[in-house]
Amino acid sequence: MTPDSSPIAASLNRYFLLNFPAEAARQIESFAAADVLPSLLEQDAAVLVPVWSKLVPLVAATLTRQLPADMARQLLADIPPGDAVRILFQLPAGPRTALLETLGPATRQELEQLMSYPEDSAGRLMDTRIPTYRGSMTVQEALDSLRRAKMKTARSLYLVDEEGRIIERVLLQELALADPASRLQELARPVRATVQATASREEVLETFSRYVLLDLPVVDIDGVLLGV
Known part of the structure; x- marks a missing residue:
């Protein structure tokens, strides 16, 4: 995957992101955020969800801060809550609060509850989206x-x-x-x-x-x- 905004590159990126999220995450991590961001912005947030869960939290947090607000909100709402919390904890308090405020009340409450548990506790590690x-x-x-x-x-x-x-x-x-x-x-x-x-x-x-x-x-x- 290269930082290329052509339609062909966007199509290949979409296929790669959806079908090989772990490999895509490793490639994204090898680029500077400013270089890879244009290619990511060509994708729908739903395409990025599998990859966002595979990125190391610091890289995911850096990229999330630079995404449009709607895209960042959808990603944080759709990835597993534990992954969202790990990303949020990589952000300074101000940007973290700003991102949380973009979320719906139920999602925000869920993430804030998880963030209140001690690190590496069952509460922080669990998946709460269990019917x-x-x-x-x-x-x-x-x-x-x-x-x-x-x-x-x-x-x-x-x-x-x-x-x-x-x-x-x-x-x-x-x-x-x-x-x-x-x-x-x-x-x-x-x-x-x-x-x-x-x-x-x-x-x-x-x-x-x-x-x-x-x-x-x-x-x-x-x-x-x-x-x-």
Whole structure:
């Protein structure tokens, strides 16, 4: 990828960014921000989302500050929250606050909450964009919800009570094979382990190892599911 604004270069850049985000990130990092920025500005923000999550935070922060406000806002809103927080922490307080103020209330609140957790804590590391489900939902309803949420990495669905407390889980592989009319509570299994948002990275890794987990729910002191 070279800093070239021709239509052909823009087309190649789009393909490269969408299909090889990690490789694209490494190339972007090899250029000065001023040189690579014109090529990036030719792309839609949606094209840059996969790449922004692969950039080292300092490079991502430097580029984000130079993007048009709408583009920067969309990127911060669409990349995983943990990645957005790591980028924001690379910025001085003034620009960081200015970027946060461009975001919608829900996204801003989510990022500010994550930024309040200690570095390397479960709260900082978790993915908060995890849909929750009721045991009374049908398999078909859950599958439709998953498709709308575009969840790509979930291995379990988490069932919660009326207060949002985690109570059980459903394995995604079992969900896919179940009768669409079945209720989630019929497929539910116990939740093997949880950690609180303030748990350290070491505690998280120890819990993963002890219970041989693929994902680990993060809860508050009342057992309310915050993320995974």
